[in-house]
Amino acid sequence: MTNPTKLSTHDLNVFYDEKQAINNISMAIESNKVTSFIGPSGCGKSTFLRCFNRMNDVIPACRVEGQIMMGDQNINDPKLDPVLLRARVGMVFQKPNPFPKSIFENVAYGPRIHGLVSSKSETADVVEDSLKRSGLWNEVYDRLHDPATGLSGGQQQRLCIARAIAVSPEVLLMDEPCSALDPIATTIIENLINELQERYTIIIVTHSMQQAARVSQNTAYFHLGHLIEYGATKEIFTNPADPQTEAYISGKIG
Amino acid sequence: MTTRHISTAFDNDLDKLDYLISKMGNMALSQFVAVIDGIGQKDNDLNSLIANDRLIDNIEVDIYNKTVEIIAIRAPQANDLRHIIIAPKIASFFERIGDYSKNIIKRRNMMINEGSDLSVLTKLNEMAQMARELLVDVLDALTRRDADKAKQVWHADTELDTLHSQVYKDIYQDMVDNGSNPSGINALFIAKNIERIGDFCTSIAEQIYFVVHGEMIDADRPKSDITS
Numbered sequence: 278m279t280n281p282t283k284l285s286t287h288d289l290n291v292f293y294d295e296k297q298a299i300n301n302i303s304m305a306i307e308s309n310k311v312t313s314f315i316g317p318s319g320c321g322k323s324t325f326l327r328c329f330n331r332m333n334d335v336i337p338a339c340r341v342e343g344q345i346m347m348g349d350q351n352i353n354d355p356k357l358d359p360v361l362l363r364a365r366v367g368m369v370f371q372k373p374n375p376f377p378k379s380i381f382e383n384v385a386y387g388p389r390i391h392g393l394v395s396s397k398s399e400t401a402d403v404v405e406d407s408l409k410r411s412g413l414w415n416e417v418y419d420r421l422h423d424p425a426t427g428l429s430g431g432q433q434q435r436l437c438i439a440r441a442i443a444v445s446p447e448v449l450l451m452d453e454p455c456s457a458l459d460p461i462a463t464t465i466i467e468n469l470i471n472e473l474q475e476r477y478t479i480i481i482v483t484h485s486m487q488q489a490a491r492v493s494q495n496t497a498y499f500h501l502g503h504l505i506e507y508g509a510t511k512e513i514f515t516n517p518a519d520p521q522t523e524a525y526i527s528g529k530i531g
Numbered sequence: 532m533t534t535r536h537i538s539t540a541f542d543n544d545l546d547k548l549d550y551l552i553s554k555m556g557n558m559a560l561s562q563f564v565a566v567i568d569g570i571g572q573k574d575n576d577l578n579s580l581i582a583n584d585r586l587i588d589n590i591e592v593d594i595y596n597k598t599v600e601i602i603a604i605r606a607p608q609a610n611d612l613r614h615i616i617i618a619p620k621i622a623s624f625f626e627r628i629g630d631y632s633k634n635i636i637k638r639r640n641m642m643i644n645e646g647s648d649l650s651v652l653t654k655l656n657e658m659a660q661m662a663r664e665l666l667v668d669v670l671d672a673l674t675r676r677d678a679d680k681a682k683q684v685w686h687a688d689t690e691l692d693t694l695h696s697q698v699y700k701d702i703y704q705d706m707v708d709n710g711s712n713p714s715g716i717n718a719l720f721i722a723k724n725i726e727r728i729g730d731f732c733t734s735i736a737e738q739i740y741f742v743v744h745g746e747m748i749d750a751d752r753p754k755s756d757i758t759s
Contacts, residue, residue, distance in 0.1 A: 405677040487606055514608050516745030528536050 283308035283448060283478040284329060289343035289353075291324050291333065291502075299326045299503045301343075306495075311479045312469060313489035313510065316499035323481050325499065326450050329368040329480065331359040339516040347448075364391050367441030372431030375401055375425035375440075380417050383436055384408060385426045387444040403443055410476075411439035412469050431462025440470065442477070449473065451481040454489065459462065467492050490514045498522045545603045545611070546620050551597060555590040556670045559625040561726065562632045564665060570639060570651045570721075577636045578598035587629040594622040613745065617738040621673070624731040628666070629733075631724040638717045638724070647714035652706075654698055655718070660727050661691045665732040673735065678743035681736035682750075687754055690740065691729040698722050 284306040293297035299321045309381050313361070314322040324333065331352065342491040345353045351360055361478040364387070375383050384404040385394075394400045408414040417428070425436055434454060441449060451470070451477040455463040469480060470492045484490050489496055490510060497507040498521070505512065517523045524530045536542050562583050569575035570586060599618050601607060607615050665684055672680035685759075699722060706715040740748045 343674065488606065490608075517609055523609050527611045528538055528541065529534070530537070 278311055282306065283347065285346045286325075286328070287344040287346065288485065289325070289328065289341070289345065291321070291328065291342070292340045293336070294338045298502050299328075300506045304504060304507055305479060306478060308478045309476075310479060310495060311474050311493040312495040312497065314476045314480065314482045314495035314499060315329065315404065315484075315486060315489050315507075315525070318484075319501075320499040321502040322497075322499045323452055326452055326480060327515040328353070328401075328484050329448065329450055330363045330368055331357075332368065334359055361466050364444045365446050366450060368442065368450040368452070369434070369441055369444035369454045370439050372457050373430055373437050375428070375433050375436050377424070377426060380408075380425045380436060381421040381426070384439050385445045387440060393444060407439040408436075408445040410442055410473070411435045412465065412472075413439055429462070431458050431465060434458060434462070434466060435469065437491040438466075438473075442473070443519075446477065448478045448480070452480055453484060456484065463488070463508075473531055498525060500525070513526050532643050538605075539607050540644040541601075541607075541611075544597070544605060545614065549613065551594050552618055552621060553588055553670075555594065555622055555625045555673060555674065558583065558587050558590070559628040560663075560670060562629055562665050564704065566632045567663065567725075570658070570659070571649055573643065573649050577639065580688070581633055584629045584633045589617075589625055591622045591626045598652050601630075604606045608747075610742070613742045615747060616638050617742055619759065620759065621735050624735050628728050629650050629730050635721050635724050638721050642714050642717045645713045645717075651714055651718045652721065652754055654701060655722055657723060658691065658694050658698055658722060660696060662725050662728045662732070665691065665729050669732045669739070672739050676739065677720045678740045681739035681743075682748060685733045685736040685740070685748060686752065689735040691726060695722055695729075699737060711743055723742050742752065 282305040285304065286302050289299055289302045290297065302325065314326060316322045327333045327469040328341055328345055329352070333341055341353055343353065344440060346352050346437075347365070350357070350498040352366075352408060357372045363415075374384065378386075381404055384407050385400050385524065388394045388400060398505060405414065405418075408417065416432060417423075428436060434457075438454075453529055455466050458466065469487065470481065481489070481493065493510045495508065496510040497506045498513065498517075498519070500521055508518070512518075513522060514526060517526065521530075552554055562580060567579060569577050598615055601615050605611075639649070639652075642652075665688060668680060668687075669684045671677070672684060699719060702715050702718050702722070706712065737748055740746075
């Protein structure tokens with residue numbers, strides 16, 4: 278079953294100075310599904326992911342050409358405010374990066390600066406709701422004002438997810454969200470991804486093929502800046518159409 | 532496309548699995564050929580072959596264990612996964628071929644005990660040779676992962692089915708004309724065993740096609756066996 282398109286790129290090219298990192302990629306991301314990007318290191322999957330919330334803007338040498346549509350808006354339009362965009366397209370990174378503040382403040386920060394809350398009780402509600410949706414509430418409700426850095430790695434990552442969803446984004450980008458976590462914490466995050474897709478469109482970059490197979494409905498395989506194959510995860514992992522995809526997922530290329 | 536894995540241990544596992552499958556297939560073939568070669572000669576005691584069946588069965592266990600080990604340790608994907616998942620299935624077909632070969636010996640023993648001169652079994656010679664060819668061809672297709680050849684075997688089995696129907700009618704008519712006798716009944720069972728061995732060859736052919744193409748053979752095969 279195909280969901281409506283949430284994001285789409287059209288002839289997207291990305292350059293780092295003269296070096297081309299992404300070659301003419303056009304693809305559509307389905308809403309309320311998990312799409313995973315896989316491929317060897319340096320294939321461009323993270324660069325491509327970062328196009329969706331304009332994170333490449335902060336790299337001076339990086340140039341993004343082409344269209345990225347979210348609804349009828351081209352989010353690659355230089356006139357668009359990337360800060361507002363990032364409230365709609367949240368991001369979770371490889372290494373959990375909580376602010377050096379309390380658990381509560383980590384989650385409350387986004388809604389406050391975007392003016393989404395107007396009272397203390399409203400802020401508390403958003404914090405509680407976000408922590409519940411990220412599956413962290415039961416572990417932290419009695420120590421919300423403790424430093425976030427005192428949490429375990431897996432808890433910190435779920436806090437970062439709570440922080441991202443506190444501003445009610447439409448899309449969540451995850452760049453190897455479990456690569457710094459142990460297997461138990463990884464399973465908890467994967468469960469969470471499963472639950473979150475009801476409300477959000479999720480794109481995840483992962484080096485774990487098993488993780489891509491477990492959490493996503495669609496998978497895109499990138500190699501040397503090209504989109505080699507994109508389709509249903511079930512197909513990609515059982516009967517990929519392209520021999521390059523087959524070789525990669527079977528561990529035949531380095 | 533690269534055919535070897537970065538992990539040589541994974542390749543070694545797959546080689547070991549292929550070796551076991553090949554060994555089991557060739558043992559099943561040798562067993563069947565020994566049985567059909569000696570079947571019509573009354574002074575040829577085939578009972579010594581019965582012990583071989585246990586050896587064939589033992590390899591099936593090895594294949595099951597190796598399959599479970601590879602899936603648990605290597606988490607195979609795509610073509611690798613199909614390659615591995617068909618191994619126990621094909622092993623069970625070889626195991627059945629071994630069983631049917633053994634059944635043929637037992638039926639033949641019953642005929643000898645009943646005083647039959649085994650002459651009725653000459654009617655089965657052509658069927659037996661046809662089944663042997665199917666088995667040789669499907670083993671070859673399996674070793675070379677040759678989906679085209681597998682499909683040929685799959686189609687060719689209809690000839691064996693047709694021949695079986697003729698042999699069945701022939702022996703049956705003989706029993707109607709000359710009075711039914713235990714030899715005729717046992718000969719019918721042996722014919723059916725040979726026909727089933729052909730069926731297993733087509734089942735193996737289907738698995739080979741699946742490994743290569745990731746889908747089952749999409750074609751109709753005329754049903755020509757009227758006895759089942």
